[in-house]
Ligand SMILES: NC(=O)c1ccc[n+]([C@@H]2O[C@H](COP(=O)([O-])OP(=O)(O)OC[C@H]3O[C@@H](n4cnc5c(N)ncnc54)[C@H](O)[C@@H]3O)[C@@H](O)[C@H]2O)c1
């Protein structure tokens with residue numbers, strides 16, 4: 001078990017090369033991550049991490065000519081084209097060039113937006129991600145998927161755009177409310193289900209320690225989850241195949257987020273999506289009752305929901321048709337044959353989809 005103050009570096013390789021650093025009190029490394037060519041820096045953040053943004057700006061002003069703050073609306077309200085346009089306007093008015101840089105400082109919503117702005121400004125400027133939620137650290141900020149939502153659905157506009165570096169400073173989680181930590185653990189558990197059962201063991205052994213950012217168990221599960229993502233992204237950056245496994249629970253989960261008008265936390269919706277995917281895995285043949293029960297147990301330990309109202313099925317089915325994994329109008333899901341054995345399930349009969357939904361409907 002690693003010491004909670006140790007610093008770990010996890011490499012993403014292949015089509016792209018960068019390092020994810022995990023530890024405590026790491027923000028002094030930001031100038032090194034930005035590099036010496038940079039003259040101006042834009043820090044995209046929400047008011048919830050305003051103090052961090054102010055402190056970071058003050059420290060970066062010793063190194064760079066201009067450090068600008070862009071405060072954006074909270075949570076999913078940040079992932080709108082109007083907010084991207086607000087950032088583009090700041091960049092334009094500050095004469096940002098290709099040798100300048102953007103920092104995403106916040107939860108997954110901010111890092112998705114900041115990444116998208118970095119990918120699109122002048123067709124790409126340097127990006128450093130400083131995630132401040134568990135979900136951002138294990139997932140959103142670390143894999144180079146960037147994007148915003150549209151009225152029709154989640155993440156429908158975006159780009160694959162790698163960061164130059166990701167710094168996961170666990171100390172910034174001191175202010176993160178417990179319900180946000182637990183929502184982020186949906187993606188941690190996802191990595192446990194699809195690839196790394198040790199994560200599930202640690203959660204089952206002592207969920208309070210596993211979800212307490214000051215413990216070695218917490219740093220261990222965060223690093224294991226980042227390791228899963230880094231390995232997958234290194235092999236398949238642009239989601240030609242393997243990367244789809246990171247979408248476990250997301251087909252229904254994204255439809256629920258849409259149905260809830262993006263007022264729910266992503267991880268909470270994904271928890272229900274994984275409970276559904278487990279039922280589909282059982283019905284499509286291979287997943288054992290015990291493995292389905294393990295999903296329920298782990299998600300319940302984390303205080304995450306497993307079910308959604310029965311009457312919402314028609315709307316969810318319509319929203320799922322817009323899932324990025326669908327091909328020629330045919331829905332595809334990630335299901336498990338066993339814990340750690342994901343596969344694509346395609347061409348499923350609508351009646352089976354509905355039958356699986358009945359198993360999780362409240
Ligand atoms: N790009 C990807 O690969 C990827 C992966 C997973 C999720 N996502 C996206 O990430 C988003 C969800 O991210 P999230 O769960 O971090 O939600 P979020 O970004 O909405 O943050 C959750 C809440 O925590 C607050 N917050 C953030 N850091 C804080 C801190 N240190 N102290 C106190 N409050 C803090 C935020 O202001 C917000 O209110 C979704 O839009 C989802 O689609 C993207």
Ligand SMILES: O=C(O)C(=O)C[C@@H](O)[C@H](O)[C@H](O)COP(=O)(O)O
Pocket residue numbers: 139143145154155187239243244246247250324
């Ligand atoms: O990194 C990936 O690939 C993922 O699928 C990770 C997901 O947890 C994440 O929510 C991602 O944003 C989903 O992407 P989408 O393209 O299905 O919207």
Ligand SMILES: [Zn+2]
Pocket residue numbers: 139187250266270
């Ligand atoms: Zn996700």
